[in-house]
Amino acid sequence: METVTSVVCPFCGCLCDDLEVTVQDGRVVNIEKGCAYSLTKFLNYHEERLTEPMVKKKGEHVAVGLDEAVERAAQILVKAIYPVLYGWSSTSSEAQCIGIELAEELGGVIDNTSTVCHGPTVEAFQEMGHAGCTLGQVKHRADLVIYWASNPLQSHLRHMSRYTIGAAGRWRKGRDDRTLVVVDVRKTYTARVADYFVQVEPNADYELMSALRMAVMHEEIEQEVVAGVPVEHIEELADLMIGCEFGVLFYGLGLTMSSGKNRNLDAAISMVRDLNSRTKFVMMPMRGHFNVSGANKTLLWQTGYPFAVDFSHGYPRYNPGVTSAVDILYRDESDAALIVSSDPLTNFPREAAESLARDPMIVVDPHRTVTAEMADVVIPSAYVGIECEGTAYRMDGVPLKMRKVVEPPDGCFSDEEILRRILEEVRRLKGGK
């Protein structure tokens, strides 16, 4: 039995890096310090596994060798005029970089899950910038913590204890030193432990945020109620925000994917900017997948854009709504797809999913997903952060090295290795034309 310490958890954007993982006979048998998700992940990652590369022949998946699967994958991609390479948020940055090179080589599109997630956050950042920080800054300094349209007690289980209200920092020692505010459409678990809960009408975040901004700037609000919230409450919250020493606004998909989308973020960014003329205030998106932040970053340094990057002209182009995966699929423009560590058939809008299912499809994933079931080529991969190493970026941008604690099943390689082989095969086929 062996215990590995300081293991980084490959589940959510918190990227907790203090796990103690006990391994026996090549199997994870215990986890200390991890949350329920982390525990479930480490103890069950080997279930529903893909272990053999498969190629669809006459409508049936047939087990083949890796070489044949790679060759078939490369043939599909080389033949395609406009392939879409999608996923990328649950793999390493090293793999993401090879994915970008592959998309460039193919003249295709590479897009990651932020396209259906925090894409509006990114668009708002591009339009206005934003004031942020690393999570430790919150741990040491924040006396006011706001979760807006985010429910960390069910989505990011250790976020509050490790980084925010419960964390012991240099100047804030814990819960008693901080005020917790939750804004949400329903009384969530997180709202139940909050000092203030503000219930906003669904799809009215923009109105509430704008009113709050007015109150922060001491402007008069004529209505008595905005977005279901009495103006006295809005003014009280504004006073709380102005009066804090260090405030932070965490927000989730309730803000990015409800009515208004990136405009909700415009309002939030404007408010945080204004607050900085009165006190110290920052904001941060609650990123979901453990390396979705990295998926944006690798694309940015290699192509200049965070998602939805199109190489069909030989250089990177970006136009979300046109070059984003869902929109391409809506228009039925793609003619092949490579899906890496993602299951879009289960979470894309129906027409987009149907369009995707019509494309010749290659899936690289550790698990037997719905998308894998429909794929023409399936290549099983090693699980990043459990069975292989790689770099990942926390929701605040802090990079961490994911560890390998057990060996992958025989014949399973890392995404990085698989993609490199596909890229080589693509180049060989193109050279041979």
Next chain:
Amino acid sequence: MDIAVRDGRIVESADERKAKVLDASGMIAMPGGVDIHSHIAGPKVNKGRELRPEDHLKHVERKTGLTRSGVGHSVPTTFMTGYRYARLGYTTVMEPATAPLETRHTHEELNDTPILDKGCFPVVDSNWFVMDYLKDGRVEECSAYISWLLRAIKGYALKLVSPGSAETWGWGRGLMDIEDEIPNFGLTPREIVRGLCMVNNMLSLPSPIHVHCNALGSPGNYRVTLDTMKCVEDLAVEGRPAIHIVHIQFNSYGGSDWSSFSSGASELAKYINGHEHVTADLGQVIFTDTTTMTADGPWQYVLYKLTGNRWVNHDVEAETGGGIVPYTYSRRNYVNAVQWTIGLELALQVEDPWKICLTTDHPNGGPFTEYPRLMAWLLSREAREATMKRINRRARRRSDLPALDREYSLYELAVLTRASTAKILGLKDKGHLGVGADADISIYRIDPSGLDISKDFREVRNALRRAAYTVKEGKIVVKNGEIVGVTEGRTFWVDAEVPEDARKEVWMDLKDRFEDHYTVSLENYPIEDGYLDRSAPIKAGMGVART
């Protein structure tokens, strides 16, 4: 004269029958350019890329059989950075500000920056370990910590950014003078600068401390710069510089507000001319649209308030922070025009080219791709006048620049862009073409016998934009301004030895306090050697003689 190259180095001679011969007759050859200060990689540069999709549309490059594609004018993608520097004849570039906690990201980008040799400078002035040690006067322990840090994150030199202000900015406040006290730490910027200068000496680091002075960007700040240089006068060792002032133009302002804004260049130049312990780089402003980015959070906030442009802020726990604001320098704007004259006044008034380096603080004063314009202004009075007559009239009237006749020689230009930078960085195999030097060579289609450098500055400028050849470690990477070879550059970092007991003591401190300071484990903070594509450690430390 022939330059012989073998195995990536310059050698005494080569067998001409076997060697590949580059005919550079009628051209000039220089060592490959060495940029001492250019923000090319890491979290803040990448946030700049994110912030400026419109910047990318201006400048796109297609993929070729040899090169990757990319975009960007002021914040180019990593591959573009490598290719564009090589086209200018530059082969070594230093990324001058990285938050240690996020330096893994910086190295990822440096790995993806082709051709160039490179390194990065951790920002250490607001680092809690540093401040806690210096507050207690524990310089030796601080040295041992810095030695650990440089090794842990593979850093090259110590960077101070508006010393102490990242800590105060954590509470939303700036730090405008070197005598102001940092709340909760009972320490002043002066004590931080002096303390880290002593640490630098104790560890015999190859380069002096690199200091971005307090009050950067503000009218009247030249006094702060003077005070900062003066405060380490007594710390120079054996005639070596004790302090390098980065992008000094941004810290050379007179006046007391924006309307009385004026040049403080001559006072600073006079001080530098009279003292051997200080060097500086220019941070010249170029009239263009660019992206400002520094670890100076409070200044970036001020700039956002001044311009109303987009604003990014990013504070890093227990270490530093930073901000980004897009900015356009306009020649018609009084302040911008004065900034432009200040940089050139400094370059022309500092007598010894070994004390000053050519930079634009890319991309803060303008993108590095505009260096040839700056070079032409230094080489040719006529080039300066051509621009000067188009700048804001009041700025022109008030400037000393029209009275400055000096024109740099090409030799002096080579000092300013290669030799002085290599020397200040302590890169002994760079910046010269002597036997044993790295075979990094740039060749330009400039014939000093046939050209009047001063009059034909446009031709010279064009030649400087597109090197006839750039040779990196003996391999031809650029021919006629086009990339013909792509190589992988080295990443330099400093491996500084300290005595065993000091090392142990600091390790105990780290084990005690690290996880109180950070939200990552001590075990996960260091970057393993193999993470760098081509790791090139340079030895230093107590008892290691500096060469």
